[in-house]
Amino acid sequence: MREITAKQEIFLQGLMEGKSQRQAYIAAYPAAVDWQPSSVDSQASNLLKMPKVSTRYEELKAEARALGKVKREDILAEVSSLAFSDVDLSKAKPEDILKTKMKALDILIRMLGYDQPEITNDTQTAAIMARSAIIERAKAEANRANQ
Numbered sequence: 001m002r003e004i005t006a007k008q009e010i011f012l013q014g015l016m017e018g019k020s021q022r023q024a025y026i027a028a029y030p031a032a033v034d035w036q037p038s039s040v041d042s043q044a045s046n047l048l049k050m051p052k053v054s055t056r057y058e059e060l061k062a063e064a065r066a067l068g069k070v071k072r073e074d075i076l077a078e079v080s081s082l083a084f085s086d087v088d089l090s091k092a093k094p095e096d097i098l099k100t101k102m103k104a105l106d107i108l109i110r111m112l113g114y115d116q117p118e119i120t121n122d123t124q125t126a127a128i129m130a131r132s133a134i135i136e137r138a139k140a141e142a143n144r145a146n147q
Contacts, residue, residue, distance in 0.1 A: 004056050011047060012057050016064060021045060079107045094145035101141060105134055 004012075007028045014024025021044035026032045032040045047053055109131065 004052050008047065008050075008053050009056070011044070012053065012060055015048075015057065016060050021048065079104050079111070094142070097145055098138075098142050101138060105138060109134070 011024045011028035014027045015021065017024075019027065022037065022040050025040055025044035025047065029043075032043065035043075048057065
C-alpha cells in the first residue's frame with residue numbers, strides 16, 4: 001500500500017492533538033478555510049474513511065496508547081462527566097444541552113463496546129439493560145430541560 005501524503009499526515013496529527021476533523025482538515029488543507037463547514041466536514045470524513053489513512057490513524061492511536069499519551073480511563077471519566085452532569089439550564093439552551101449529552105452518550109456507548117454484538121446471552125442482556133438505562137436517563141433529562 002502506498003504511503004499517505006504529507007497533508008494526510010498533518011490531518012491525522014491534528015486529530016491526535018485533539019482537533020476536530022474540521023479543524024484538522026483545515027490545518028492540512030488551508031484552502032478549505034473558505035469552504036462551507038459542511039463541505040469541510042464531508043471531505044474530512046471521506047479522508048478518514050480512506051483505507052491507507054484509516055490504517056495510519058489506527059497506528060497513531062496504538063502508538064499513543066503504548067506511550068501512555070491517551071488513557072482510556074481518563075477519556076471515559078471526561079465523557080461520563082459530560083453525559084451525566086447536571087447543567088444550569090438558565091445558561092444554555094435545552095436543545096444544546098441535550099445534543100451535547102447525547103453525543104457524549106454515543107461516545108461512551110462506542111468506547112464501552114455497547115455498539116458491538118454481544119457474545120453470550122448474559123452479556124447481551126447486561127448491555128441492553130445498560131443502554132436502556134442510559135436512554136431513560138437522557139429522556140428524563142430532556143423532559144426536565146423542556147419544562
